[in-house]
Amino acid sequence: NAGVTQTPKFQVLKTGQSMTLQCAQDMNHNSMYWYRQDPGMGLRLIYYSASEGTTDKGEVPNGYNVSRLNKREFSLRLESAAPSQTSVYFCASSRTAGPSSGANVLTFGAGSRLTVL
């Protein structure tokens, strides 16, 4: 049982390049999330998917796109990377689905460190 798996762990890009961060969970969770964490700062929600087939913007969605490929996988794409997107990206998943859910325990992946030069 691997939990939440993110790839790659590290990536260096040049400004303007594109890339996709992959995330997969094997816990049969309904909801999946992408966060970014800048040095000394908290976790900011980029996009989330409450259930398979749906995606919604979080706090900082500009410059990103997401795809909920199936129940297991949720990818984050940077179409034209900018230095401001240098950050550590965390994928997370939770069993709960829907906006009226109560306890929503998140399980995080190990993180992906992205540097944009």
Added chain:
Amino acid sequence: GENVEQHPSTLSVQEGDSAVIKCTYSDSASNYFPWYKQELGKRPQLIIDIRSNVGEKKDQRIAVTLNKTAKHFSLHITETQPEDSAVYFCAASKAERFGAGTRLTVKP
């Protein structure tokens, strides 16, 4: 949407002392309040949570208290140890949005 504020942003204590981190929330309909711990270079992990029908919950040296009237909740760590050094995050309601985090340093 829910707005969660967390204080202090940094906290330094001597080993063996207690540490308290406080969060306030805006949505009175919030009913779930988790706390996550993130050690340096690691992923955040849930350490304790509380539902709105309970005022306090304890798990060994950590406890969470909730004041629904005032819309605030707190994490209490007693007899702190160096391994408690980490960043702690609170969240409210559906828990996908977090407070800004508190960096706790426990000095030996």
